[in-house]
Amino acid sequence: MSTTLGGTTGSPAASSAPTPARAVESRDPATGEVWRSFTASDDAAVRAAAAAAREVQPAWARASARERARVMERFRRVLVARRAEVADTIRRENGKPAVEATVAEIMVTLDMARFLARKAPRLLAPHRFTPGNAAMWRKRVEVRREPFGVVGVISPWNYPFMLAAGLTLPAVAAGNGVLLKPSEFTPSCGVLLGELLAEAGVPAGLVQVLPGDGRTGAALVESDVDKVFFIGSAATGRKVAARCGERLIPCVLELGGSDPAIILADADLDVAASGITWGRYSNAGQTCVAPKRIFAVDAVYDAFVQKLAARVRALHVGAAADLDTDVGAMIRPSQAAATARQLDDALAKGATIAARADAPPGGYLAPTLLVQVTPDMLVLREETFGPVLPVIRVRDADEAVRLANATPFGLSASVWGRDTANAARVAARVESGTVTVNDVCTAPGIAEMPYGGVKQSGIGASHGSAGLFECTHEKAVIVDHLAGMRQPWWFGYGAERAAGVDAFLRFWHGRTIGERLGGIARTLKLLLTHDRAI
Numbered sequence: 001m002s003t004t005l006g007g008t009t010g011s012p013a014a015s016s017a018p019t020p021a022r023a024v025e026s027r028d029p030a031t032g033e034v035w036r037s038f039t040a041s042d043d044a045a046v047r048a049a050a051a052a053a054r055e056v057q058p059a060w061a062r063a064s065a066r067e068r069a070r071v072m073e074r075f076r077r078v079l080v081a082r083r084a085e086v087a088d089t090i091r092r093e094n095g096k097p098a099v100e101a102t103v104a105e106i107m108v109t110l111d112m113a114r115f116l117a118r119k120a121p122r123l124l125a126p127h128r129f130t131p132g133n134a135a136m137w138r139k140r141v142e143v144r145r146e147p148f149g150v151v152g153v154i155s156p157w158n159y160p161f162m163l164a165a166g167l168t169l170p171a172v173a174a175g176n177g178v179l180l181k182p183s184e185f186t187p188s189c190g191v192l193l194g195e196l197l198a199e200a201g202v203p204a205g206l207v208q209v210l211p212g213d214g215r216t217g218a219a220l221v222e223s224d225v226d227k228v229f230f231i232g233s234a235a236t237g238r239k240v241a242a243r244c245g246e247r248l249i250p251c252v253l254e255l256g257g258s259d260p261a262i263i264l265a266d267a268d269l270d271v272a273a274s275g276i277t278w279g280r281y282s283n284a285g286q287t288c289v290a291p292k293r294i295f296a297v298d299a300v301y302d303a304f305v306q307k308l309a310a311r312v313r314a315l316h317v318g319a320a321a322d323l324d325t326d327v328g329a330m331i332r333p334s335q336a337a338a339t340a341r342q343l344d345d346a347l348a349k350g351a352t353i354a355a356r357a358d359a360p361p362g363g364y365l366a367p368t369l370l371v372q373v374t375p376d377m378l379v380l381r382e383e384t385f386g387p388v389l390p391v392i393r394v395r396d397a398d399e400a401v402r403l404a405n406a407t408p409f410g411l412s413a414s415v416w417g418r419d420t421a422n423a424a425r426v427a428a429r430v431e432s433g434t435v436t437v438n439d440v441c442t443a444p445g446i447a448e449m450p451y452g453g454v455k456q457s458g459i460g461a462s463h464g465s466a467g468l469f470e471c472t473h474e475k476a477v478i479v480d481h482l483a484g485m486r487q488p489w490w491f492g493y494g495a496e497r498a499a500g501v502d503a504f505l506r507f508w509h510g511r512t513i514g515e516r517l518g519g520i521a522r523t524l525k526l527l528l529t530h531d532r533a534i
Helices: 043-062 065-081 083-094 098-123 162-173 187-200 214-221 234-247 269-285 298-313 333-348 397-404 420-428 464-469 495-509 513-517 520-528
Strands: 023-027 034-039 127-129 139-147 150-154 177-181 207-209 227-231 251-254 259-263 291-297 352-356 368-371 388-394 412-416 434-437 472-480
Touching: 023 083, 023 187, 034 187, 043 139, 043 150, 043 177, 043 207, 043 214, 065 083, 065 098, 065 162, 065 187, 083 098, 083 187, 098 162, 098 269, 098 464, 150 162, 150 214, 162 177, 162 187, 162 227, 162 464, 177 187, 177 214, 187 207, 214 234, 227 234, 234 251, 259 269, 259 298, 259 397, 269 291, 269 298, 269 388, 269 412, 291 298, 291 397, 298 352, 298 368, 298 388, 333 368, 333 388, 388 397, 397 420, 412 420, 420 434, 495 513, 495 520
Parallel strands: 150 177, 150 227, 177 207, 227 251, 259 291, 259 412, 291 388, 368 388, 412 434
Antiparallel strands: 023 034, 127 139, 139 472, 352 368
């Protein structure tokens, strides 16, 4: 992904002249037509938004988790009612067909809202217990989950509504204020999300949407936020992590992936070919968890490539408004050029094209299937964020796993085989945040499941209970109900106290029953009397 974060911005007081306003343009990916424009939020606007969210957040945090859950349910109803408007905005701004906008963005967001409406009150409820150490018998502990305060969300353009909602909704449900900086390529989707939340009853000022570019993102990270959630490239993620580290605030990063798919000898090749085709080429190949490197075992390699090639050639590439379109335009010419560079590199180094779909002129890149791919090619060394797919022949599952793990990324993966128990064993050996057997790209679409990566694919998680917990910090409250009784470990040491402590240790951790019972009398005296306490 190419969500950007600009260089460090200086204090307004250090600037001798006002910075001119910057435009953020929403363009139709297929035609390049500007159909909406925003003024980029500058440093002052970001600071003002943080202050506004900070002012209203405490009251929102004091509201019960059930009250906040009811807002999530109202948001779900509002989104259902306005789904056509949302789908059209996604289509116009991102370029994906309406079916993909509905399934991958709107439906997944609805599932997230329902999950939070139904489960957040229970998940956020305090956990109470008595400590396990007998010396703490008077204590009662309550562990609470409390919001951070105001969090920053920097969301990408490839799934501009769902991914922004996937971070914003749990943050709000947990009691936080949110500063949302949508991608400069898809600002309208972020603005619309903010409108829907306001209609659902989120207090005015709690969620601030900040259209802008990389400099806006930098200002957000440096503003008065208590945690940052970022989805984008590994390069930009490093900048976010470094700045958060300097400020000593936590961050959650969902970064790139070079997701492997392993085709085992017993795989249903028709199902695997259909699934891989959809996973790789949906959203014009601009999906973080798309299968980007296919490892097919030698026994089925030729047959699988043949079936995959037939499906690639059958893809209908065209305008997202056409209901027959399978693959739409890429988000910007620069993104198409980056993918074309990787394709040219592979062809120059000996790869061959096994299949290619027809594509019209304009912002489209033809879905392409590559074979004879070698490890020195960019399509295996880098994340390919476009409709190009290499297939590699391997001897067996062991070689497939070894090559699948030969990457700095670890976001998602898939394994395909009829013997699902064996496929699951293979999946367990793949180094990634999620692995799917006989399906693909489902990781972000299951609302109840944590979604995140390992290695250079990220830190932390979103979605599910893990994503909700990322929006809170734990606070332990310890209450001693015997307010008039001193503690046995307070000052007033001496031989008697030392003997009592040793007796307690034998009673609580002794190896034999006799050793433990031998310390019981002094233990009771230690815990119940304090004759030399200071």
